[in-house]
Structures are given as structure tokens and as C-alpha cells.
Amino acid sequence: MSQSTLNPRTTSFEFSGVIGALSISIGLPLVCVVLNQLIRPDYYIKGFFSNFDFAQLWNNIKPLNWYLTNCEMWTYYLAWFFGLAVLDVTLPGRNMFGVELRDKTKLPYKINGIAISATMALVVAARWQLTGGQMPELQYLYDHTVDLCIITIIFSFLLSVACYASSFVPLLKKNGSGTRERILALGGNSGNPIYDWFIGRELNPRLGPLDIKMFCELRPGMLLWLLINLSCLHHQYLKTGKINDALLLVNLLQGFYIFDGVLNEEGVLTMMDITTDGFGFMLAFGDLTLVPFTYSLQARYLSVSPIELGRVYFTAILGVMCVGYYIFHSANKQKSEFRQGKLPNLRSIDTDRGTKLLCDGWWAKSQHINYFGDWLISWSWCLTTGFQTPLTYYYVLYFATLLIHRQIRDELKCKHKYGASWVKYETAVPYKIIPYVY
Structure with missing residues (x-):
């Protein structure tokens, strides 16, 4: 199979091409930060329209250099990301194959979300017992949510740069077409570095047995979303000694949704994200930042503005x-x-x-x-x-x-x-x- 047949050049562009890719790459991260700033206790949401203060909006946001060089926060996040990656590779699970690729091969996947979720639940339960319910890890997460949001934006950028660069490195072993050529996404092989970096050039970037795209889809962001919700529940309980029914309900509803996804994670293997899209900044940012830091807005709001539903x-x-x-x-x-x-x-x-x-x-x-x-x-x-x-x-x-x-x-x-x-x-x-x- 020739290179042009295996990886045809992209001729149609989404999001209006490079202009759209740049706009989204700048605009959506700003939206994430703004939304998380608006939820702060010192920027009360009920005054959203009548008392909008742009200067106050950027309070507590540090210079970019602070986020780039903060060893403590980078250590915590990298330990979270790569710790889950190790569990993803080592914990037992069912071995399955994905859909057939253009070179007539199928990639192997390990379906072990239940084992990973059970491990995390045991760790949380153990820390609750050892700390007498204080859980300093959850308190830290609650207090530094905005800072961690910005850390994940930077990490998403770096990860997508690494995946884009690695897409040009030949495979160590020949693929099903008899070449060492990586299979590229049909939509991410335009030849424009900015657009391909954003959309994702390689279809299934892998680090050994770890499929980076599927891992990011199901692990670091989804489980961090769950922990941010729990940190809100924990914060309210420590502060007031009780939990309002609205915050409890959103934790139950979203927790059920997350664990249902874990129980049925093999369904992801046939989703467009996995079968069609490359892994670039669009998916990296969506998985690692957008999911945990905007899907948790309801819980974060209810932790600072309690509601009793009845x-x-x-x-x-x-x-x-x-x-x-x-x-x-x-x-x-x-x-x-x-x-x-x-x-x-x-x-x-x-x-x-x-x-x-x-x-x-x-x-x-x-x-x-x-x-x-x-x-x-x-x-x-x-x-x-x-x-x-x-x-x-x-x-x-x-x-x-x-x-x-x-x-x-x-x-x-x-x-x-x-x-x-x-x-x-x-x-x-x-x-x-x-x-x-x-």
C-alpha cells in the first residue's frame, strides 16, 4: 500500500481551517478560566449582570511564569496523570481489539476502568479513615481549582505538541501495509502544522501499550471531574456540618454518569473520537481541561451558593x-x-x-x-x-x-x-x- 493510499492528504477543513483552529485554541481556554473565576466565593454569581467587574475577574490569576515553574502543582498533576497511566497498563482487565484500520490491522486495548475506579475508591476511603475525614488532598483540590485548570491547559498544549512531533517518527516495526508509516487521521494530514497540531495528525498515538487518545478520553479528566465534585461536597460538609440536597443530587447524577461510562467503556472503541479523529490539542484540551473544569461548574456553584430543592x-x-x-x-x-x-x-x-x-x-x-x-x-x-x-x-x-x-x-x-x-x-x-x- 503506497503512502498516498494509506495517508491521503487532507483537502477539507473544519472550523474554517487555521483561523478557526487558532481562535478555538485561544478562546476556549480563556472561557474555561473565566467560568472558573466567576464561580469563586468572592465573585458572587448573583451579581453576574448587574455588577460585572472585569478587573475583579482576573483576581488571583498569577503570571504565566508562575504556572510554568510551579514545581508543587506540576508534581501533583504529573503524578496524577502518569500514575493513572501506570494503573491503566498494569491493572487487570479484558483485552479487546478496536475497529479495523486502513492497513487492515486492529489495535489491542485493555478494558480495565472498573479496576482503576475501584482502586481510586479504595484510596479515597483509606485517606478518609487515616485523616479522620479531613482529606487535605480534597481541600487542596477545592482551593486550587483555577490554578490546576491553567496547569492542564499548558499540559494539553505540551502533550499535543509531543504527539504532533512523534507523528513524523517512523514506526519501529512494519505495519499491516508493509511500511513503517504511522496511520494518520484523514482530517489531520493537511500539511499545515498549526491546523494538524490542533485537529491531531496521528490517528492513534501510543506510548508502548498505552493508547494516549483512549486513555485521555476515559481516565485523567473524567476521574478528576469526579474528584472535583467530591471536593465540593467535602468542603461544604467541613464548613457547615451538613450537605444540601442539590449538591448531593448533582454528585449522585454525575457520579452515576461517570461510572456508567466506565462500565460500558468498550463502547468508546467505535466512537468517532477514537475511530476517525486524530489526537491533537482539540481532544487533549477537551479531555483534560474542558471536561473536569467545566462539567463540575454545577457542583462548584452549589458549594458557594447552597440550594435546598425539597x-x-x-x-x-x-x-x-x-x-x-x-x-x-x-x-x-x-x-x-x-x-x-x-x-x-x-x-x-x-x-x-x-x-x-x-x-x-x-x-x-x-x-x-x-x-x-x-x-x-x-x-x-x-x-x-x-x-x-x-x-x-x-x-x-x-x-x-x-x-x-x-x-x-x-x-x-x-x-x-x-x-x-x-x-x-x-x-x-x-x-x-x-x-x-x-
């Missing part, structure tokens, strides 16, 4: 989560079983490629009904904060934008892949995500 609202919000999860889980399960040939009675459209497009059951409601369920889940998290500030509803808007972007990408791919069959499918299932709306 039984009725508590139950109603829990109901929104349950409905969203039911749609998300049952729709994905139905599609998985259909692909395995377990539901031959469901209506589908035959394609010229010999595959079938499901258009029955949940998948008659919309083309991405699972996205709709996932979006409902995001609403349940935000609703725990009431309606005192728009800040905590950032996630609903961000997630809607992300889901629509994914839907558009998937639609373009399917139009090219299925041709006339996709036209028939769109007639049978006209709605994209939300039934009868979009």
Missing part, C-alpha cells in the same frame, strides 16, 4: 435524568443488538454496501435519538442549580453545540458513504436529534 423538585430532576438515561441506554442497546442480528423484525433500509440503516423502534424517532437522551441528562445536572444564574447552564448550551456538530459531521460522512440509500433514510427518518423539532 422533595418535589429533587424527584422531578431525578425523573429528567432517568428519562434521558432510559432513552440513551435503550436506544444504544437496540442499535447494538440490531447490528448483531438479534432484532431482524425491525424495519431497515438496505444499502449498496451490503449494510442496513435502522429506521424502526427508537431509531424511527430521530437519526440520533441517543443524542437527545444524552442532552436530557445534561439538563438534569443544570436544573439542580435552580435559576439564579445562567452560568451553570453553560453545559447545556455547549453540549447542544457539540452534538449538532457531531450530527453534521456524521451526516456528511453518511451521504458520501451511502449515496441514494441515505436519501431514502432521510425520508424515512427526517428529524436529526429531537423528534418533531430538529
Whole structure:
């Protein structure tokens, strides 16, 4: 297989090319820092519109040199990141293969999220016992959340630079095509260093047995999100001697979501992030910064502005989560079983490629009904904060934008892949995500 066949040059650009890549690379990190500054106790959220002070917004932000040279914070974060990497490689789990790559090979993966999560839970429980519930690690995390956010932004930049540079180094062993050429992402081989660094040039950068992309997707950011939420719960308990029901609920809802992802992590192997996208700054920053430091905004807000929901609202919000999860889980399960040939009675459209497009059951409601369920889940998290500030509803808007972007990408791919069959499918299932709306 020739180089041009294995790694064709990228000709279409996302996010308006280099301009969009630079804008996002600068803008989104600033948004993360601003959101985390606005949540501080000394910058009270209820005055968001009436008393907006840009000077106060940047209080407690140190010079860049402080973050680059702070040995204490870098030691903590690097110990967290590489400690999890060691656990990911060494703890037992199921061995699985990913999807077939362009050189006709499949990469091996170890599915051991349950073992890693159990190990972390044991460590937290042991520290709780040894410290008499004081947990200085959680207190440190709560007090330095903004600083750690900036550390992860810098680390994401450095990691994506390292992955971009390594994509030019030939493999030690020949791949399935008989060359030492790395498999590049179809969207990240433009030849422009800024754009390729942002999108991700190599499809599956690896450090020995560790798949860097999948590791970052599931471990450091997701589990740090969980710990930040716990630090908020812990802080409120130490400060007041009690826990408000809203903060407890958001911890339970998001904790369930995280552990459900761990229990079903093999599903990530077929997701677009793993099968199609390269690993560049976009994914590194999204996994390591955006997830832990913006998905935790609800818990952080409730730790400084407690809300008592009461039984009725508590139950109603829990109901929104349950409905969203039911749609998300049952729709994905139905599609998985259909692909395995377990539901031959469901209506589908035959394609010229010999595959079938499901258009029955949940998948008659919309083309991405699972996205709709996932979006409902995001609403349940935000609703725990009431309606005192728009800040905590950032996630609903961000997630809607992300889901629509994914839907558009998937639609373009399917139009090219299925041709006339996709036209028939769109007639049978006209709605994209939300039934009868979009």
C-alpha cells in the first residue's frame, strides 16, 4: 500500500481551517478560566449582570511564569496523570481489539476502568479513615481549582505538541501495509502544522501499550471531574456540618454518569473520537481541561451558593435524568443488538454496501435519538442549580453545540458513504436529534 493510499492528504477543513483552529485554541481556554473565576466565593454569581467587574475577574490569576515553574502543582498533576497511566497498563482487565484500520490491522486495548475506579475508591476511603475525614488532598483540590485548570491547559498544549512531533517518527516495526508509516487521521494530514497540531495528525498515538487518545478520553479528566465534585461536597460538609440536597443530587447524577461510562467503556472503541479523529490539542484540551473544569461548574456553584430543592423538585430532576438515561441506554442497546442480528423484525433500509440503516423502534424517532437522551441528562445536572444564574447552564448550551456538530459531521460522512440509500433514510427518518423539532 503506497503512502498516498494509506495517508491521503487532507483537502477539507473544519472550523474554517487555521483561523478557526487558532481562535478555538485561544478562546476556549480563556472561557474555561473565566467560568472558573466567576464561580469563586468572592465573585458572587448573583451579581453576574448587574455588577460585572472585569478587573475583579482576573483576581488571583498569577503570571504565566508562575504556572510554568510551579514545581508543587506540576508534581501533583504529573503524578496524577502518569500514575493513572501506570494503573491503566498494569491493572487487570479484558483485552479487546478496536475497529479495523486502513492497513487492515486492529489495535489491542485493555478494558480495565472498573479496576482503576475501584482502586481510586479504595484510596479515597483509606485517606478518609487515616485523616479522620479531613482529606487535605480534597481541600487542596477545592482551593486550587483555577490554578490546576491553567496547569492542564499548558499540559494539553505540551502533550499535543509531543504527539504532533512523534507523528513524523517512523514506526519501529512494519505495519499491516508493509511500511513503517504511522496511520494518520484523514482530517489531520493537511500539511499545515498549526491546523494538524490542533485537529491531531496521528490517528492513534501510543506510548508502548498505552493508547494516549483512549486513555485521555476515559481516565485523567473524567476521574478528576469526579474528584472535583467530591471536593465540593467535602468542603461544604467541613464548613457547615451538613450537605444540601442539590449538591448531593448533582454528585449522585454525575457520579452515576461517570461510572456508567466506565462500565460500558468498550463502547468508546467505535466512537468517532477514537475511530476517525486524530489526537491533537482539540481532544487533549477537551479531555483534560474542558471536561473536569467545566462539567463540575454545577457542583462548584452549589458549594458557594447552597440550594435546598425539597422533595418535589429533587424527584422531578431525578425523573429528567432517568428519562434521558432510559432513552440513551435503550436506544444504544437496540442499535447494538440490531447490528448483531438479534432484532431482524425491525424495519431497515438496505444499502449498496451490503449494510442496513435502522429506521424502526427508537431509531424511527430521530437519526440520533441517543443524542437527545444524552442532552436530557445534561439538563438534569443544570436544573439542580435552580435559576439564579445562567452560568451553570453553560453545559447545556455547549453540549447542544457539540452534538449538532457531531450530527453534521456524521451526516456528511453518511451521504458520501451511502449515496441514494441515505436519501431514502432521510425520508424515512427526517428529524436529526429531537423528534418533531430538529
